[in-house]
Amino acid sequence: MNILDTLRISASGMNAQRVRMQTISSNIANARSTSSHEGEAYRRKMPIFKSIASDPFGNAVDKSLARVEVVDIEKSEAPFRQVFDPSHPDADDDGYVSYPNVDLLYEMVDMMTTSRTYEANTNAVETTYKMANLALEIAK
Amino acid sequence: MKIQGSSQLPGLYSPSSIRKSVVVKDGSFESKLNTPSLSDRITSAVRDLDASQMRASDKVEKLASGKDIDIHGTMIALQEADITLRFATSVRDKLLQGYQRIMQLQI
Numbered sequence: 001m002n003i004l005d006t007l008r009i010s011a012s013g014m015n016a017q018r019v020r021m022q023t024i025s026s027n028i029a030n031a032r033s034t035s036s037h038e039g040e041a042y043r044r045k046m047p048i049f050k051s052i053a054s055d056p057f058g059n060a061v062d063k064s065l066a067r068v069e070v071v072d073i074e075k076s077e078a079p080f081r082q083v084f085d086p087s088h089p090d091a092d093d094d095g096y097v098s099y100p101n102v103d104l105l106y107e108m109v110d111m112m113t114t115s116r117t118y119e120a121n122t123n124a125v126e127t128t129y130k131m132a133n134l135a136l137e138i139a140k
Numbered sequence: 141m142k143i144q145g146s147s148q149l150p151g152l153y154s155p156s157s158i159r160k161s162v163v164v165k166d167g168s169f170e171s172k173l174n175t176p177s178l179s180d181r182i183t184s185a186v187r188d189l190d191a192s193q194m195r196a197s198d199k200v201e202k203l204a205s206g207k208d209i210d211i212h213g214t215m216i217a218l219q220e221a222d223i224t225l226r227f228a229t230s231v232r233d234k235l236l237q238g239y240q241r242i243m244q245l246q247i
Binding site: 003004007008010011014015018122125129132133136139140 | 213231233
């Protein structure tokens with residue numbers, strides 16, 4: 001495990017948070033989309049993260065270190081919000097329109113944790129860089 | 141230890157038998173011959189350095205042309221290139237320092 005691998009692990013973390021931010025922006029943008037290509041109202045999306053050994057053939061320390069990867073983007077199965085509006089083109093036979101199961105409050109909180117986690121990863125990169133520079137100072 | 145062949149005891153301490161015993165001990169005399177020399181190592185290090193520079197410039201190019209907007213990936217590649225370059229230059233400085241020390245020896 002060299003110092004550049006450490007940077008790559010942080011990069012994978014930032015990548016994961018970027019994908020998470022993309023799903024959040026998709027959720028917010030589609031908070032009132034009553035139809036989609038899937039035939040129903042938009043369903044809230046959430047990324048699934050998996051930790052993957054960054055060097056499965058390395059020594060004991062290398063094997064236990066892991067980077068993160070986005071393996072899938074799941075759809076939330078929570079029920080839709082039903083609103084009575086018979087004049088809406090997407091209303092069902094009873095006059096109810098299914099609105100997406102997106103709660104803006106949750107999305108906002110998710111957005112805050114995403115940005116903080118991204119920030120933490122950039123801090124990890126910065127500290128790694130500083131440590132490498134300190135090591136280079138020894139030779140001077 | 142295959143040093144019984146030399147009947148005289150003093151032979152045990154002759155340079156050749158010492159070398160022999162070393163060969164027997166780790167059994168990798170050939171692999172020792174095949175280990176890369178310092179200049180080979182430096183060449184491969186320079187090649188790695190070049191690769192990291194190329195990676196960084198490739199990323200910057202992609203970012204600038206809008207093909208692949210991977211901001212943090214590009215920044216990390218730049219930092220990687222920076223660290224490896226600085227490491228290489230400080231190793232070179234040290235080597236040159238050693239060379240100059242030796243050249244300044246009074247004969």
